[in-house]
Amino acid sequence: MVRPIMKDPLFLARKAEPATAADIPVAQDLLETLIAHKDHCVGMAANMIGVNRRIIAFDNEGTYMVMYNPEIIKTAQPYYAEEGCLSLDGVRPTRRYKSIKVRYQNEAFQVRLKTFTGFTAQIIQHEIDHCEGILI
């Protein structure tokens, strides 16, 4: 189900709670909402659809990927970028890393470790910031 985009700054500033298997329908809605906005959006976190759980969905070089409870455990090569967000107007400057290592749970709730680089790494950093209650 495509859900409305949450824009309340107080809700978006809350740190997300850990996700469990009971949140699988939330991830499905998140993916459907992301796809509905695909012309101008490459990633979303669950709090952007009003559910304060640690789930993100994003475009991984043409394939959609969902992560439960993602955490960045290693970073390399900082740089400055400008980003926009469906929950905000305009673009803002931010510091990102060209390479990140992420620990997350997949759709079967198995723990996985994966390194991402470039634009995908940038999207994941933006969405994990949402999980921390951080807006660009």
Ligand SMILES: [Zn+2]
């Ligand atoms: Zn955003």
